[in-house]
Amino acid sequence: MDLAEDPDHEAVAAGVRAVCAEFDDDYWAGCDRDHRFPWEFYDAMVAGGWVGVAIPERFGGGGCGITEAAILMREVAASGAAMNGCTALHLTVFGLEPVVRFGSERLQEAFLPRAAAGDLHVAFGVTEPTAGTDTSRIATRATPDATIGEDGGWRISGQKIWTSKAEESEVCLLLARTGEAEAGLDGLSLFLVDLDPAHVTVRPIPKTARNAVGSCEVFYDELPVEGWRLVGEEGRGFRHLLSGLNPERILIAAEAIGTGLAALRRGIAYAKERQVFGRPIGANQALSHPLADAHARLRAAWLMVQLAAWRYDHGLPCGEEANTAKYLAAEAGFDACDRVLQVHGGLGFAEEYHVGRYWREARIMRVAPVSQEMTLNYLAQQVLGLPRSY
Structure with a gap:
């Protein structure tokens, strides 16, 4: 590990600071007070190419690593945006890493270019009110259904909590049980699902802080998910x-x-x-x-x-x-x-x-x-x- 100053890293920090300078503390205080998503900031970060910084170049991203993503997030927070600004970007910047590593070519081609372009908003659905930190107790279930899609799929029902950005997101990286409850972590699978309002209900949770980006309860009711939306292997989602x-x-x-x-x-x-x-x-x-x-x-x-x-x-x-x-x-x-x-x-x-x-x-x-x-x-x-x- 070389601790010498890296010109590329300095350029990342300077570029992010230049965008963030357009959004002062009063802007962020207003977003937080009004429970208003910071669209102007998000769009500016998209225009600067920063939202896709860590998505591979073959999908239109910057091809950088977690090092550059960390510099980006540090500078956003240090500008006065704090957690509100970072949460607006967080899941798109690096949250799709499981799809990059384990997703099928079809899944990657369908979503990663859109994420890199900044026009796909992603949420993250893992925590459940009855499981909390004990992920092995997740109860949201994906049941096989051969009638869904060309090659079959699943219907997902259950409840998640603390799903940030669910109100703005089109898709969610969702952890659900496909095996028996006794299998614990080995019975879980990962899906990239649509937050289809016909089957998904999103309820913001009133909270003390970071109100520009909502945290939500999300209820899934027989959500149909095509087979190709599985990330990696069934049962290896965790x-x-x-x-x-x-x-x-x-x-x-x-x-x-x-x-x-x-x-x-x-x-x-x-x-x-x-x-x-x-x-x-x-x-x-x-x-x-x-x-x-x-x-x-x-x-x-x-x-x-x-x-x-x-x-x-x-x-x-x-x-x-x-x-x-x-x-x-x-x-x-x-x-x-x-x-x-x-x-x-x-x-x-x-x-x-x-x-x-x-x-x-x-x-x-x-x-x-x-x-x-x-x-x-x-x-x-x-x-x-x-x-x-x-």
Whole structure:
């Protein structure tokens, strides 16, 4: 792994920053307040070619890796977009990795060029209200039906929760049970399904933060799915999904770092400008040291993101690195936001300063897409060899 500055990576960061500069904090605060999807931002990112950056070139994408995608997401979040901006892009930028790796040629040709062009919006349906973190208990079922399509297919019924961007999306990468319940993870299959309103009901979940992009309950009622919409092999859906979970952790880590950087930028400016007792409050170590500590932690977490991304892009195992990056970045990002809010005092809760919005959105990443406790469980069991606690 070469830690020297890479001109290509610098160009990615500069290009993304140039697009994001057109959308200030007030734009994002308005989208969040009005529960309005940031279409103007999304369209600008499409026009810049950034949405398809990690989709292979043969499908019209940029052919870059998770490293470049992480830089993209860090810069989007750092611009002040935080999680709202990143979630608008996240699933299209890298969420279709299981289709890239395991999808049939027909599936790839049908959807990847459209994703690269930015005119296909994708949601991700895994979590269920009765299963939660225990994916082996997924109950949404795909039942074979020979009458669907030329070669048969399935009918899918069930319920998913926390499906972000379902209101805007045309398709969903959906994990459903095709085997017996006793088979656990080995009985799950992955599909790329249409969110057909004749068979699919989408209900937004009222929530505390990141309201520009909705998170939804999605109900599937006998949704017909043609056989060619299966991603990879039947019964190996969870294994195929794993190819997207480590990149997801890496991208979330980058987003957490970017959100922390956005907050830190405002905290530093405020600490220089705000005068109390005849001097800037940033002269007080009680405020300057927490900001310096936040900077150090964000820098360290970014190094772990780089390592995890480099290993993934080079085809090396990266479970330990991806989970470590997610854990460290989620802590560092939230701590940075929390300390900046403290620097602002009561004004940290005033919407005009935006740090309260960063704080709320940074907190999400300590819970999603996997909790901090589950990342520690992974490290304890898979890396340290400690006995399983659940």
